[in-house]
Amino acid sequence: MPELPEVETTCRGISPHIIGACVERVEIRNSKLRWPIPKTIVTLLPGMSATSVLRRGKYILIQFDFGWLIIHLGMSGSLRLVHKSVAPDKHDHFDIYFDTGNALRYKDPRRFGSILWTTDAPANHKLLKNLGPEPLSNDFSRDYLHAISRKKIQTIKTFIMDGRNVVGVGNIYANEALFDSGIRPGVGAGKLSLRRCEKLTTSIKHILQKAIKKGGTSLRDFVNSDGNPGYFQQELYVYGREGLPCKLCNKPLRSKFINQRSSFYCNSCQR
DNA sequence: TTAATCACCTGAGGGC
DNA sequence: TGCCCTCAGGTGATTA
Numbered sequence: 001m002p003e004l005p006e007v008e009t010t011c012r013g014i015s016p017h018i019i020g021a022c023v024e025r026v027e028i029r030n031s032k033l034r035w036p037i038p039k040t041i042v043t044l045l046p047g048m049s050a051t052s053v054l055r056r057g058k059y060i061l062i063q064f065d066f067g068w069l070i071i072h073l074g075m076s077g078s079l080r081l082v083h084k085s086v087a088p089d090k091h092d093h094f095d096i097y098f099d100t101g102n103a104l105r106y107k108d109p110r111r112f113g114s115i116l117w118t119t120d121a122p123a124n125h126k127l128l129k130n131l132g133p134e135p136l137s138n139d140f141s142r143d144y145l146h147a148i149s150r151k152k153i154q155t156i157k158t159f160i161m162d163g164r165n166v167v168g169v170g171n172i173y174a175n176e177a178l179f180d181s182g183i184r185p186g187v188g189a190g191k192l193s194l195r196r197c198e199k200l201t202t203s204i205k206h207i208l209q210k211a212i213k214k215g216g217t218s219l220r221d222f223v224n225s226d227g228n229p230g231y232f233q234q235e236l237y238v239y240g241r242e243g244l245p246c247k248l249c250n251k252p253l254r255s256k257f258i259n260q261r262s263s264f265y266c267n268s269c270q271r
Numbered sequence: 272t273t274a275a276t277c278a279c280c281t282g283a284g285g286g287c
Numbered sequence: 288t289g290c291c292c293t294c295a296g297g298t299g300a301t302t303a
Contacts, residue, residue, distance in 0.1 A: 002297090034279075034299080058297080075296050076281080091281090110280045112297060127299090154274065163298080171296065259275075261296075277301070286292085 002073035004135065004168030005211035007058050010079050014104060015053040017081050018062070021098035022049045030093045034074065034114040037094055041069070041117050045096065056122065057131050057167030067119040070127070074112030080105050132166045135204050140166050142198035149189040149197070156192060157185035158259045160204065169204060172239045173211065175264050177203040179238045184270040185263040186256070210235065238264040 002010070023045045031037040048064040055061065060071040060079065071079065084103045088095070094106040094115060106115065118125050133139035148165060149156075157178060160169050169177070178185050180203035183196055192200070214235065237247050242255040246266040255264045 032280095034297095072297085074280095074298085108280095109282065110296085112280065152273090158274090161297090260277090262294090273303100275301105275303075278299095279297105281295100283294090284292105285294105287290090 002058065002075075002077060003170035003173055003211075004055075004058060004208055005173070005214075007055055007060060007073060007168070008212050009215050010073070011053050011055045011060055014079060014081055017100070017102055018050045018096075018098060018104060019052060020049060021100045021102070023047065023064070023096055024099050025095075025097040027095045027097070028093070029088060029095075030091075033093065033108060033111050034072075035116065037115045038117045044117070050098075054122075056128055057134070057163055058170075059122075059128060061122045067117055068122050070114075070116040070118060070122055070125060071106070072114045072127075074108055074110065074114065076110040077106065077108035077113035080107070130164055132162075132164050135166050135168055135201075135208055140201060140205070142194060142201050145201050146192070146194050146197040149192060152189040154189050155185060155258050156183060156187050156189045156200070157261075157263055159189035160200070161259075161261075166204070168208070171261050171263075172236070173204070173207050175239045176237060177207045179265060179270060180207055182270050185258055185265055238266065240264065 026042045026045045028037050028039065028042060031039065044067070045064060048066060050062055050064055052063040053060065054063070058072060062069040062071065073079070081102050082105050084097050084101055088105065089107065091109040092105050092107045096104040098104070122128055133144065149159060152159060157174050159165055161171065161174050175185065177200065181196070181199040183192070183200060238253055241253050242264055243252050245251065246253055246269060249266065249268045251266060251268045253264055254267050255262055257263065
């Protein structure tokens with residue numbers, strides 16, 4: 001389940017292999033994703049070179065000579081670099097073949113992801129223009145979180161998972177960051193004190209940085225650009241551990257549904 | 272305007 | 288072994 005660390009891991013993995021490489025051919029095997037893959041890129045991209053690979057939230061932005069590919073991995077997507085001779089699997093939707101002999105291959109069994117093309121700056125794209133700050137940037141601070149959460153009646157977990165408030169925090173890392181900061185997921189966002197906002201922003205940054213170092217979390221689908229899993233799941237304190245003892249106080253962890261998402265917490269360590 | 276809910280999709284896992 | 292059902296989850300669209 002790709003969240004920010006998985007997307008960052010993917011960007012770092014593909015970047016050195018495709019920057020400067022020229023597109024020879026594009027193949028769309030199955031255009032059905034959240035939105036259809038634009039067929040125009042089959043004729044547009046060949047002859048262009050990739051010039052940069054960036055990340056904005058959970059979006060991967062690949063810059064070419066005359067436009068950008070905006071890629072979202074959805075729930076089950078992955079981008080891998082393979083040799084062009086490697087045969088595609090069942091759910092490999094899309095390939096970009098480069099003159100280096102490599103192909104950038106997009107796989108997404110559940111088809112919640114998306115591949116879009118824009119010639120405008122990605123920041124102006126409707127999917128990106130309303131996104132909140134990057135959690136690892138200085139813009140995401142105690143004061144910012146405290147200011148935007150005033151009078152909000154949503155739970156804090158729903159609030160930090162909303163990309164308009166801060167990008168890249170999905171269910172796994174929201175659960176882990178809230179545990180790390182000692183805040184129950186069901187607490188109202190508007191009720192957090194400045195001190196607790198500071199703890200939470202610190203925890204979100206800490207958890208995400210740790211996950212990036214470990215190559216992300218592989219629960220079911222995620223593999224990095226080499227086709228290998230991430231290892232952060234071995235560091236999870238609460239996610240998916242309902243009924244198991246808390247690693248800090250040994251009491252059984254609980255779970256509840258918040259906004260249609262499984263939430264895991266320790267009734268003793270989190271208040 | 273805000274918050275909640277729905278819909279999309281397929282593989283994994285459990286029960287029978 | 289095979290069938291059926293439930294669950295998982297990110298996010299745009301829709302509804303309240």
